[in-house]
Amino acid sequence: xxxxxxxxxxxxxxxxxxxxxxxxxxxxxxxxxxxxxxxxxxxxxxxxxxxxxxxxxxxxxxxxxxxxxxxxxxxxxxxxxxxxxxxxxxxxxxxxxxxxxxxxxxxxxxxxxxxxxxxxxxxxxxxxxxxxxxxxxxxxxxxxxxxxxxxxxxxxxxxxxxxxxxxxxxxxxxxxxxxxxxxxxxxxxxxxxxxxxxxxxxxxxxxxxxxxxxxxxxxxxxxxxxxxxxxxxxxxxxxxxxxxxxxxxxxxxxxxxxxxxxxxxxxxxxxxxxxxxxxxxxxxxxxxxxxxxxxxxxxxxxxxxxxxxxxxxxx
Numbered sequence: 001x002x003x004x005x006x007x008x009x010x011x012x013x014x015x016x017x018x019x020x021x022x023x024x025x026x027x028x029x030x031x032x033x034x035x036x037x038x039x040x041x042x043x044x045x046x047x048x049x050x051x052x053x054x055x056x057x058x059x060x061x062x063x064x065x066x067x068x069x070x071x072x073x074x075x076x077x078x079x080x081x082x083x084x085x086x087x088x089x090x091x092x093x094x095x096x097x098x099x100x101x102x103x104x105x106x107x108x109x110x111x112x113x114x115x116x117x118x119x120x121x122x123x124x125x126x127x128x129x130x131x132x133x134x135x136x137x138x139x140x141x142x143x144x145x146x147x148x149x150x151x152x153x154x155x156x157x158x159x160x161x162x163x164x165x166x167x168x169x170x171x172x173x174x175x176x177x178x179x180x181x182x183x184x185x186x187x188x189x190x191x192x193x194x195x196x197x198x199x200x201x202x203x204x205x206x207x208x209x210x211x212x213x214x215x216x217x218x219x220x221x222x223x224x225x226x227x228x229x230x231x232x233x234x235x236x237x238x239x240x241x242x243x244x245x246x247x248x249x250x251x252x253x254x255x256x257x258x259x260x261x262x263x264x265x266x267x268x269x270x271x272x273x274x275x276x277x278x279x280x281x282x283x284x285x286x287x288x289x290x291x292x293x294x295x296x297x298x299x300x301x302x303x304x305x306x307x308x309x310x311x312x313x314x315x
Contacts, residue, residue, distance in 0.1 A: 004312065005069040008304035009062060009076035011103065013038035013137025013164045014273070015215070016055070018062045020069050021305045023312075029065055033058040034269045038081040038137050042168035047085045055091065059099040073308040077300065078103045079111050080138030080162060108158025112141040117303030119211040120151055122237050122296045127209035129154075131201070131288070134299060135214040135281055137164035137273070142192070142284065144199050147209060155199030159191040163216070163270075163277035172279070173272040176253035184276060185283045192287035201288070210285075210293040215270075216277045217295035223248045223265040230265050236297035242285055249278040 005028065010017045014036055020029040035054045041047055047055075059076075066074060082088040082105045092103045106114075112134070119132045130147035133140065140159040146152045161184065167173045170184045196202055221235035224244045252260065252274060260271035270277075285293065 004073075005071045006305055006308040006312075007066045007069070007071040007074045008301040008308070009059070009074070009101065009103075010299070010301040010304070011035070011037065011055070011059070011076065011078040011082070013041075013079070013081040013139075013162055014270075015137070016058045016062070017301050018065065019301050019305060020065065020071060021309070023309060025305065025309060029069065031062070031065075033061070036164075036269070038085075038162075038164040040168075041081065041085060042165050044086075045084060046087050047081070047091055052091055052094070056095065056098050059095055059101050063099050063101055073312060074101075075304045075308060076101050076103050077111075077114070077304070078105045079300075080108075080136055080160075080165075083107065084138060084160075084165075108139060108141055109156055111139075111300060112143040112156040112158065113153060114300035114303040115141060115213050116143050116145050116151055116153065117306055118298040118300055119213045119296050120145075120147060121298045121302060122294055123147055123209050123211050124149075127207055129204045129208040131208050131210045131290075133210075133212055133284055135212070135216050135277060135284075136162040138162040140188070140280055140284070142195055142288075144195075144201050144204070144208070154204075155195065155201070157191050157195045159188055159280075161187060161280060163273040163280065166280060167273040167276035170276060172276045174257045176275050181253075181275070181279045184279050188280055188283040189287055192284060196288070205289065210288075210290050211296050212281075212293050213296045213299040216281050217245075217293065218297060219265050219270075220245050220248050220281075221295045228264065230267070232297050235295050238295045239292055240295055241292045242290060245285070246282070249282055252278050 016033045115134045133142040143156040144154045170180045218235040221238040261268040
């Protein structure tokens with residue numbers, strides 16, 4: 001298996017990610033495309049032709065790299081957007097025909113499990129339990145699990161709001177609107193209340209380490225540390241205090257859309273969704289009583305690679 005390569009694709013509502021690894025778990029290629037698959041979807045719960053075209057272009061490009069490395073194992077997953085869109089399965093069928101990639105539409109529990117598998121790469125040994133939450137474009141998953149090699153999931157909840165669909169549904173694309181933000185906060189709070197009521201989180205909280213796996217905490221980390229640029233790799237594993245995140249999010253809420261587009265930590269492609277992302281992100285850490293968290297670049301794609309390699313090693 002020395003020269004074998006493995007590929008993982010994670011197609012979300014905003015971004016499409018590819019990683020290719022050798023058998024020793026060294027990444028030989030990785031890329032992220034801002035496909036914005038869920039852009040314009042909320043009103044009719046349907047992918048627009050323009051969004052689908054961006055998806056086809058991205059996945060066709062990824063397939064070229066997968067073929068160039070002759071990958072022996074590939075797993076490509078699609079998450080909230082494809083779960084929710086009325087033409088999601090049509091898109092999946094077309095991806096296989098046009099791009100030669102078989103997309104697997106996974107549910108919120110499988111999404112949470114894969115994110116957990118990636119996130120614990122940064123959290124092992126820090127506490128007996130781990131709280132992982134992933135803020136995507138179309139949903140947000142919160143998972144409580146044991147922080148060990150087995151990674152036993154104790155409870156998970158999938159919130160049907162992410163940065164993209166919440167920005168469109170709650171009209172938070174241009175400027176911060178207090179009432180709209182409060183409406184979104186209450187919508188998210190209903191799920192964090194459920195999480196606290198039905199899991200053992202409150203009993204385990206003092207023995208729990210929090211990890212956030214998405215672009216949002218990585219961007220907040222770059223801003224907090226005043227890097228002058230957004231580099232995901234530099235922010236992987238950084239510990240962020242709630243007070244610092246609150247300070248940055250308050251600055252975001254005071255910005256115009258143009259100011260967010262010009263901000264090196266946000267940029268034009270995320271300016272329309274960053275306010276909603278911040279509202280969701282803050283609601284979760286406030287309602288769960290966190291004092292800080294770790295920003296993690298490692299997520300579902302990393303969990304997939306780990307499992308593909310293990311599967312081959314064990315026959």
